[in-house]
Amino acid sequence: MTSPKIINNDISQYFQNAVKLSTSPQTSFLPQTSPSHFSGSPPQSYFPLQSRRSSMKLPPPKVLKPFATEDIKILLLENVNQTAVDILTHQGYQVEFHKTSLSEDELIEKIREVHAIGIRSKTKLTAKVLAEARNLVVIGCFCIGVNQVDIEYAAKHGIAVFNSPFSNSRSVAELVIAEIIALARQFTDRSNEMHQGIWNKVSAGCWEIRGKTLGIVGYGHIGAQLSVLAESMGMSVIYYDVIPIMALGTAKQVATLDDLLTEADFITLHVPALPETENLIGAPQFAAMKRGSYLINASRGTVVDIPALINAMRSGKVAGAALDVYPNEPAKNGPTFHTELNTWAEQLTSLKNIILTPHIGGSTEEAQSAIGVEVGQALVRYINEGTTIGAVNFPEVSLRSLTLEEENHVRVLYVHSNVPGVLRTVNEIFAEHNIDKQYSDSRGDIAYLMADISQVDAADIRDLYEKLERTPFKILTRLLY
Ligand SMILES: NC(=O)C1=CN([C@@H]2O[C@H](COP(=O)(O)OP(=O)(O)OC[C@H]3O[C@@H](n4cnc5c(N)ncnc54)[C@H](O)[C@@H]3O)[C@@H](O)[C@H]2O)C=CC1
Numbered sequence: 001m002t003s004p005k006i007i008n009n010d011i012s013q014y015f016q017n018a019v020k021l022s023t024s025p026q027t028s029f030l031p032q033t034s035p036s037h038f039s040g041s042p043p044q045s046y047f048p049l050q051s052r053r054s055s056m057k058l059p060p061p062k063v064l065k066p067f068a069t070e071d072i073k074i075l076l077l078e079n080v081n082q083t084a085v086d087i088l089t090h091q092g093y094q095v096e097f098h099k100t101s102l103s104e105d106e107l108i109e110k111i112r113e114v115h116a117i118g119i120r121s122k123t124k125l126t127a128k129v130l131a132e133a134r135n136l137v138v139i140g141c142f143c144i145g146v147n148q149v150d151i152e153y154a155a156k157h158g159i160a161v162f163n164s165p166f167s168n169s170r171s172v173a174e175l176v177i178a179e180i181i182a183l184a185r186q187f188t189d190r191s192n193e194m195h196q197g198i199w200n201k202v203s204a205g206c207w208e209i210r211g212k213t214l215g216i217v218g219y220g221h222i223g224a225q226l227s228v229l230a231e232s233m234g235m236s237v238i239y240y241d242v243i244p245i246m247a248l249g250t251a252k253q254v255a256t257l258d259d260l261l262t263e264a265d266f267i268t269l270h271v272p273a274l275p276e277t278e279n280l281i282g283a284p285q286f287a288a289m290k291r292g293s294y295l296i297n298a299s300r301g302t303v304v305d306i307p308a309l310i311n312a313m314r315s316g317k318v319a320g321a322a323l324d325v326y327p328n329e330p331a332k333n334g335p336t337f338h339t340e341l342n343t344w345a346e347q348l349t350s351l352k353n354i355i356l357t358p359h360i361g362g363s364t365e366e367a368q369s370a371i372g373v374e375v376g377q378a379l380v381r382y383i384n385e386g387t388t389i390g391a392v393n394f395p396e397v398s399l400r401s402l403t404l405e406e407e408n409h410v411r412v413l414y415v416h417s418n419v420p421g422v423l424r425t426v427n428e429i430f431a432e433h434n435i436d437k438q439y440s441d442s443r444g445d446i447a448y449l450m451a452d453i454s455q456v457d458a459a460d461i462r463d464l465y466e467k468l469e470r471t472p473f474k475i476l477t478r479l480l481y
């Protein structure tokens with residue numbers, strides 16, 4: 001059968017019509033040829049970009065199609081903020097929202113169908129789970145840490161991962177400031193006693209924080225915020241990081257972790273979960289600390305050896321501790337923090353002057369709302385336009401939007417293995433058309449190419465797609481038009 005001719009020369013309109021004629025809501029041009037991935041964009045471009053455009057008096061962006069947006073399925077877990085739900089539903093996507101994370105079996109069942117998933121820190125997107133995802137093109141981590149996702153596996157399978165690198169940093173820093181004072185004054189113990197009717201007015205072992213030394217391990221977004229807040233309260237700040245970082249205020253970088261441990265009165269950890277940071281603070285590090293020092297961990301549960309901390313607190317080496325994160329964390333709220341989850345749970349809860357919080361460092365209205373917007377927008381931009389700015393496992397590539405004045409254009413999104421000869425092959429496929437703009441970048445083993453090509457008849461689109469799909473280095477092809 002020959003393809004219909006485009007009478008008005010507007011392929012976007014042609015394909016909108018083609019979609020309307022399809023017999024099933026699942027039917028669209030590319031998914032039929034490639035059930036494992038989808039292509040397309042919603043009827044409205046992402047509105048903040050539109051408003052920026054209108055203030056700059058640029059032509060309106062072209063709506064990239066080819067299929068019904070209600071076919072896009074998004075799974076949001078762990079009570080992701082309403083701002084994200086609003087952004088994604090506004091696009092017309094199907095959004096399924098859950099307050100908690102899911103068991104592995106439930107997750108596998110659900111992930112099979114969705115094109116995008118939004119999670120926080122609890123949902124483990126392992127290679128085993130991701131292998132079940134037939135349509136998934138993008139993961140949104142509505143948090144800073146991405147250690148819960150196998151980001152390399154995701155990249156190798158054409159799944160982009162986005163996070164929110166600093167929207168909750170201030171919230172974590174403020175929690176740590178509160179904990180420094182609370183530990184120095186033992187006030188959670190006093191408060192707990194009062195709740196049991198016990199009046200226990202003591203000053204022994206209670207201190208001002210003014211003039212004390214705060215040791216920050218990991219001087220990134222959170223560590224640096226904290227540094228400024230702590231100095232403003234009269235503390236001296238030292239920090240240890242694996243890279244040289246400019247000191248804020250009068251803080252000083254020290255050369256080794258031991259230098260920090262031997263000098264600091266309060267030690268706070270702000271490193272990512274990495275093989276190198278596993279049990280970064282264990283028995284030898286507690287031994288190096290000053291007697292009567294304090295430890296705060298709001299980074300990841302793997303960073304502190306908890307049995308060693310329990311020993312250090314029992315011996316009086318450590319006078320107090322605050323933990324927000326644990327090696328194993330419950331999936332749901334409720335009476336779930338017990339020895340079945342972490343064998344030492346009762347020993348920990350029976351200690352004095354230890355503040356235990358349920359991973360709430362980033363849990364403020366401000367942080368969650370900002371994260372919802374940031375990651376929600378990143379998902380929309382990737383699904384609708386192919387933009388990977390801010391991705392943690394993909395090269396960062398972006399092209400300016402197509403405009404309504406640019407007819408007969410196709411945007412090619414092509415994730416491929418980073419091997420020689422790809423551009424030559426791809427450009428041979430594009431050769432009969434005009435490459436208006438093209439941008440390609442690589443990151444490790446994978447590379448990503450975005451290209452807007454013009455002089456493309458509707459009848460050519462399937463051919464283009466199939467040729468790209470047949471290339472030996474292809475990981476994922478999407479065409480937007
Ligand atoms: N409790 C909570 O709710 C939250 C926890 N987090 C955790 O806090 C961590 C830190 O967050 P950010 O400050 O935003 O990260 P960041 O990436 O801005 O900073 C981390 C710093 O740690 C340094 N680092 C890495 N390995 C190190 C090592 N072995 N020793 C010393 N320094 C090392 C890095 O060079 C970097 O400067 C996140 O990775 C996340 O796991 C983040 C937000 C909320």
Ligand SMILES: O=C(O)CCC(=O)C(=O)O
Pocket residue numbers: 120121122142143144145146168362363
């Ligand atoms: O808010 C959350 O669920 C996780 C916060 C966190 O640990 C992060 O942003 O890395």
